Amino acid sequence: MNRLKQPLWVALLLLISVVDLPESQARMMGGGMGGGMMAIFDGYPTEEACRNCHEDLENFPMLEMVNPDRHHTLVGTPIPYLEQSKAPDAPGGTPGDPYGCMACHEYVWDIMQMAYVIKPFSDCLQCHPVSVVTGSPMTRGNVHHQTETFLQRNCHVCHG
Ligand code: HEC
Numbered sequence: 001m002n003r004l005k006q007p008l009w010v011a012l013l014l015l016i017s018v019v020d021l022p023e024s025q026a027r028m029m030g031g032g033m034g035g036g037m038m039a040i041f042d043g044y045p046t047e048e049a050c051r052n053c054h055e056d057l058e059n060f061p062m063l064e065m066v067n068p069d070r071h072h073t074l075v076g077t078p079i080p081y082l083e084q085s086k087a088p089d090a091p092g093g094t095p096g097d098p099y100g101c102m103a104c105h106e107y108v109w110d111i112m113q114m115a116y117v118i119k120p121f122s123d124c125l126q127c128h129p130v131s132v133v134t135g136s137p138m139t140r141g142n143v144h145h146q147t148e149t150f151l152q153r154n155c156h157v158c159h160g
């Protein structure tokens, strides 16, 4: 191989490994991105895919309420230990303490309003990482497989 072309090869190999990374990383975290028979997400999970179900109370009445309310009814209930949390990447709070706004929301100084305001966010995966929302029942990490619907073996509700 001539000396000029070698760096190009190295760059190409690096590029390939970078492109490969999300999927292999997700597998290491126990995520179910194998594209198996029971896959729901078309590749990497997205906020849009979460909202498709979580904002569809007609087809998923067991969700009981719209998504912000679902979170806000947790205010005052105890924050679980990280290992038990369904949202281990949420901003914070001490386990055992009651959920307050700051456990989920970050405040930023708004110069126009001269006040601290809630920093807007919307991406579910920011707090509910891939490892807690994917994976088969065998891997145990997927919160969807800890629900009443799962325990009643109503797989079809989510898996179509
Ligand atoms: C409340 C919704 C829900 C219910 C009920 C549910 N699952 Fe899942 N399941 C999911 C989600 C979400 C995933 C992640 C899908 C993905 O990664 O594409 C998943 C993933 C899986 C996977 C891994 C798929 C893959 O390719 O990685 C298997 C296997 C599976 N579920 C089996 C079952 C079985 C069997 C039942 C019933 C006993 C069941 N599930 C009930 C939501 C649910």
Ligand code: HEC
Binding pocket: 040, 045, 046, 047, 049, 050, 051, 052, 053, 054, 060, 062, 063, 086, 124, 125, 128, 133, 143, 144, 146, 147, 148, 149, 150, 157, 158, 159
């Ligand atoms: C195919 C529909 C579907 C998709 C896609 C889906 N969910 Fe769900 N999810 C459900 C249903 C239905 C339940 C409630 C089941 C029950 O309470 O019996 C649920 C429950 C949950 C729970 C609570 C588990 C518990 O113990 O009560 C969390 C957290 C959650 N989903 C987050 C997510 C996130 C984040 C995404 C996107 C990455 C997502 N879901 C994608 C249908 C879905």
Ligand code: HEC
Binding pocket: 067, 068, 071, 072, 074, 075, 099, 100, 101, 102, 103, 104, 105, 118, 121, 122
């Ligand atoms: C357990 C986490 C959690 C806690 C605790 C929490 N929130 Fe939220 N909040 C959320 C999530 C998640 C959303 C966005 C939901 C969505 O986009 O579907 C949200 C949305 C909001 C919004 C945007 C308006 C809306 O309804 O979408 C406001 C304002 C808000 N929260 C204020 C508060 C205040 C004030 C408190 C404390 C009393 C609080 N939240 C406590 C998670 C939480």
Ligand code: HEC
Binding pocket: 050, 051, 054, 067, 070, 071, 074, 079, 080, 084, 085, 086, 087, 089, 090, 091, 103, 104, 105, 121, 122, 123, 124, 125, 126, 127, 128
């Ligand atoms: C800023 C962080 C944050 C974001 C963003 C967020 N959540 Fe949550 N969510 C939480 C926390 C914290 C909990 C409580 C986890 C626990 O106590 O185990 C929670 C709990 C839930 C629950 C279960 C509520 C219950 O009654 O136990 C569902 C369902 C859920 N989230 C869905 C979503 C969906 C869908 C999105 C995106 C549209 C989303 N969340 C965005 C932090 C967040």
